[in-house]
Amino acid sequence: MLSSEIDKLAKVSLIGYPATGKTTVAKLLARNEIDRLYFPTHGLDLKTIKLDDYILRLWDLGGQQSYLKTYSRDYLLGSDIIFVVTDSTPRNVLSSRELINYACHFVGKECPIIAIANKQDLVKSEGRMDYKRVEDILHVKTYGLTAINPSERLKMINIIKKELNKMAIRRRLKE
Amino acid sequence: MNFTENEIFGAALIGFDMIDGPFLKWKKDFSQVKNSVNLDDFAMNFYLAFRGGNESVKKPRAILYDKFYIVAFPKDLELCCLFMKPKNAIDNNINQLNKIASRIITEMEIEEPDDKNTDDSDENTIEEIKRLIPNLLNGTKMTTPELRKYFKLSNSQIWKIMSDLENSKKIRRTDKKGRSILWTAI
Numbered sequence: 074m075l076s077s078e079i080d081k082l083a084k085v086s087l088i089g090y091p092a093t094g095k096t097t098v099a100k101l102l103a104r105n106e107i108d109r110l111y112f113p114t115h116g117l118d119l120k121t122i123k124l125d126d127y128i129l130r131l132w133d134l135g136g137q138q139s140y141l142k143t144y145s146r147d148y149l150l151g152s153d154i155i156f157v158v159t160d161s162t163p164r165n166v167l168s169s170r171e172l173i174n175y176a177c178h179f180v181g182k183e184c185p186i187i188a189i190a191n192k193q194d195l196v197k198s199e200g201r202m203d204y205k206r207v208e209d210i211l212h213v214k215t216y217g218l219t220a221i222n223p224s225e226r227l228k229m230i231n232i233i234k235k236e237l238n239k240m241a242i243r244r245r246l247k248e
Numbered sequence: 249m250n251f252t253e254n255e256i257f258g259a260a261l262i263g264f265d266m267i268d269g270p271f272l273k274w275k276k277d278f279s280q281v282k283n284s285v286n287l288d289d290f291a292m293n294f295y296l297a298f299r300g301g302n303e304s305v306k307k308p309r310a311i312l313y314d315k316f317y318i319v320a321f322p323k324d325l326e327l328c329c330l331f332m333k334p335k336n337a338i339d340n341n342i343n344q345l346n347k348i349a350s351r352i353i354t355e356m357e358i359e360e361p362d363d364k365n366t367d368d369s370d371e372n373t374i375e376e377i378k379r380l381i382p383n384l385l386n387g388t389k390m391t392t393p394e395l396r397k398y399f400k401l402s403n404s405q406i407w408k409i410m411s412d413l414e415n416s417k418k419i420r421r422t423d424k425k426g427r428s429i430l431w432t433a434i
Contacts, residue, residue: 090376091266092383096302109387112303113266113325116296137269139292164375 080244083237084130084151088176089158090168091136094191097220098158099133101229107221116140117148124230127237141172149179154236157213158189161201166190166210173213183243185236188215194222256348257316258331261356262291266380266398267373270295273326274356285331294318295327309342321349324397328352377401377409382418382433391428 087095120131159169190204204217263273272291298320310319328349423430
């Protein structure tokens with residue numbers, strides 16, 4: 074692979090507890106069909122997505138405790154961006170705070186950890202937290218999302234593009 | 249069956265807990281041959297080897313190791329693994345092995361005590377299960393025994409949870425499947 078091609082590779086990891094919507098976010102980005110049936114990801118699922126000049130390797134990590142304990146250390150290494158996905162329920166948001174602290178141990182400061190406050194369509198009907206409230210608790214940049222809505226793909230793409238631009242600057246500064 | 253005890257030397261049932269992940273649910277040695285694999289340690293690796301990733305990805309039916317092979321049969325979230333000595337071609341045996349795996353799963357369900365693995369279901373775990381069940385029932389229907397398989401819960405615990413979720417209008421009864429109530433998310 075040419076060095077210019079390597080420069081355009083980015084590893085994006087999705088972590089979070091079970092049923093928060095990590096796979097749905099991955100499917101949203103990959104333009105895969107999104108259904109409402111939930112089936113847990115076992116271990117991890119990899120997807121490759123072309124975004125402008127970039128080739129994104131999406132690592133969708135299963136949220137069960139044994140997967141997180143056993144594999145997250147190795148799988149998170151080398152990540153360029155980590156998304157912590159929460160379903161915006163108060164309990165899950167608080168648990169996600171622990172997950173962010175955990176992820177911080179394995180990656181350097183140059184890898185941003187960003188929260189996705191998913192299932193924002195349920196803020197009013199089910200009393201889930203809006204993304205600003207989630208951000209106050211998690212203390213990391215947080216974006217609200219409804220990943221089951223395909224029209225939110227552009228929003229997610231723009232979030233990643235913004236982070237990729239920052240990543241490109243960081244890489245240039247390193248050189 | 250046409251198999252001798254020497255051909256199948258062991259079997260294991262790997263369950264899946266929605267919070268903890270894969271765990272060894274049951275194992276049995278059929279012969280004197282010592283199983284060279286520590287199943288307690290390797291349950292998760294086997295589970296991932298046969299079922300890793302998402303449902304749409306193709307999965308292996310058998311994995312051949314140096315001196316033995318494993319044929320695995322998934323059923324719902326469980327995985328029944330049969331440990332074999334490589335004497336006959338797997339293709340010829342696969343249907344018979346499938347029947348054995350089904351029988352093991354059925355026997356396991358009959359033998360399974362009601363209060364197995366349920367002591368450590370603390371309040372946090374119960375609350376997490378309450379968060380997960382509406383997700384499992386989103387767009388589909390499941391009976392209480394089917395749902396119970398996803399967690400390490402006793403019959404009474406799952407009923408208490410279902411009742412709480414029903415009262416808080418997160419789930420509702422839709423129909424009956426045999427004697428069991430079918431649930432769906434609201």
